[in-house]
Amino acid sequence: TAPYSLLILPGDGIGPEVMAEVTKVIDWFQTNRGMSFTVSHDDVGGAAYDRYGKPLADETMAKAQQVDAVLLGAVGGPKYDDLDFSLKPERGLLRLRKEMDLFANLRPAQCFDALADFSSLKRDVVAGLDILIVRELTSGVYFGEPRGIHADDNNPDNEGGRVGINTQRYTSGEIRRVARSAFELAKRRGNKVCSMEKANVMESGILWREEVQWVHDNEYPEVELSHMYADNGAMQLVRNPRQFDVIVTDNLFGDVLSDAAAMLTGSLGMLPSASLGAPMANGRPKALYEPVHGSAPDIAGQGKANPIACILSFAMALRYSFDQGDAAAELERAVEQVLADGVRTADLMGPEGGTPVSTSDMGDRIIAAL
């Protein structure tokens, strides 16, 4: 088969160090599993600002459009806090999502047996947890117009004299396509989708609910569908997260709820994500893979970071971009093996102890387990 093309954007903070471990894994699959990757590198976020004067250069954007999959580390850091809104590291990431039209953001929240005690939740509430949040990623209040901060001088009631505006806007088509992703994924898992919005207070939530129901009734009647208000969803995630299989929700609710779900597992350093768009000419979807954790500037460059989330993001790439489900499972098993052996980066070191390792040791252990 033709080589798989990758663009690696390590980004800021711990991004480069965790990505270095992914590179080892890529090499292993090339050497041992007959895969062939062509890999290019570039910058995003603060690193891109430092080099190009903006958080994503047009050349980088063009490259991202051409590869099979983008692997991203993390963006952001205190150094860039005072930059103008349009130059902030996050804008680079948001531009990639929008221009690649990566509408389906897959965020698994999985509790690893060896790490269940890390959760702030009781073991019996989270053990075996395996839910998948499908978050709409290219629309909603993140991108809606009009937006901005304006003077509101003629309003005598407005002490301070400004007004801040964002627009939540969804089309039927935008809702339907992400709903289809959720139903497709559910079919390969527990066959259950729960859709979350605030249809009791927002018209865009009513449209969301109706369109998800439409896709269900017309295309996936065999999948079990329920609807839940997003505030109740937040409650239920805390109360009994295992009631869920696939959750589908909009960009903003997805941002908040997927982070709550991620924290249920107690080990943020373990969680990958995939952002998928429409199929390209070669049949592969536009795709970007990134760990859920941030750039963690406080520990950057010290070899303390946990590379597993980034490595598992690459496993998602194997599965969703290259249809290499077996290879993905192999990599996931290697990670579980290493954890079961008690190998621990600093963030995973609990009272029960374990073998403390650095970022790069962890990568080596995973390679060894493969």
Added chain:
Amino acid sequence: TAPYSLLILPGDGIGPEVMAEVTKVIDWFQTNRGMSFTVSHDDVGGAAYDRYGKPLADETMAKAQQVDAVLLGAVGGPKYDDLDFSLKPERGLLRLRKEMDLFANLRPAQCFDALADFSSLKRDVVAGLDILIVRELTSGVYFGEPRGIHADDNNPDNEGGRVGINTQRYTSGEIRRVARSAFELAKRRGNKVCSMEKANVMESGILWREEVQWVHDNEYPEVELSHMYADNGAMQLVRNPRQFDVIVTDNLFGDVLSDAAAMLTGSLGMLPSASLGAPMANGRPKALYEPVHGSAPDIAGQGKANPIACILSFAMALRYSFDQGDAAAELERAVEQVLADGVRTADLMGPEGGTPVSTSDMGDRIIAAL
């Protein structure tokens, strides 16, 4: 002193039964603490729809504007699911909030010692939890214009042909006044405020952050202020909720985050709320008090509901509307006493057992403890 005027709106589902217990408490304070209340009753939500054809009659609205405090039970139920958006039970509640201009919604999340094991979180994470979420309640995406669902026929990319729109809109003045409420409350508690928004993706979030900071720097420099992105806020609430004292956030984030925070305590049937506006001519703020839980139609009319959240909402009325902090504390102590004695409605009945009681028994026990 002049009598305190109350408007009681029991609403739907378990609303009437829990409110009946509050009435006992009101009577007790009249008889034993020399307070005098004038109480009127009316309908809201589905009950109002059944009686008046809309979820809040204009006469009821007018009454609510004139009393010192509105006590509300709960609204909603499956019977009303198919009503038009503008007739749904929730619209009654939202109209009260908006027309009374109740901009500061106080949602304490407190973990009662006797109930700490009810939480899905580990005891050592939630024991002693006492945080207060101050949610902006009269603006943001709940009320912003334009809003609605429209045809989008000229858009060939929009399969389905509709678009749903809501507007997130905040003025500086709206942000400053709720920030002041949060700082004032913090001064009487742990002296710490954490403000949450998504200033990294929303301009309205930038304005939010700047105005909260402005109020801090100019009026409350002695209170400790921090800012956090709302997604991280959801994580931190799950990871280590006791890091917070007062949280101030907008209407929509407040809806989701306060429900997550409520569920941390594990006993939703315990949590009250207050919604406060500007001072009236008599110096008392416009005010509405309601339990955080919903109308629970599945158990309505069976004597199973826990009246404590509604009773503690009345305690908040004593404190915030009538400046009767001692009486409020007396009532709160009576509730704690009854819990410590092992008296339990069905929702509070855990493995360690206790004395099972009905809704009205629980009310009687609290009266006895007073």
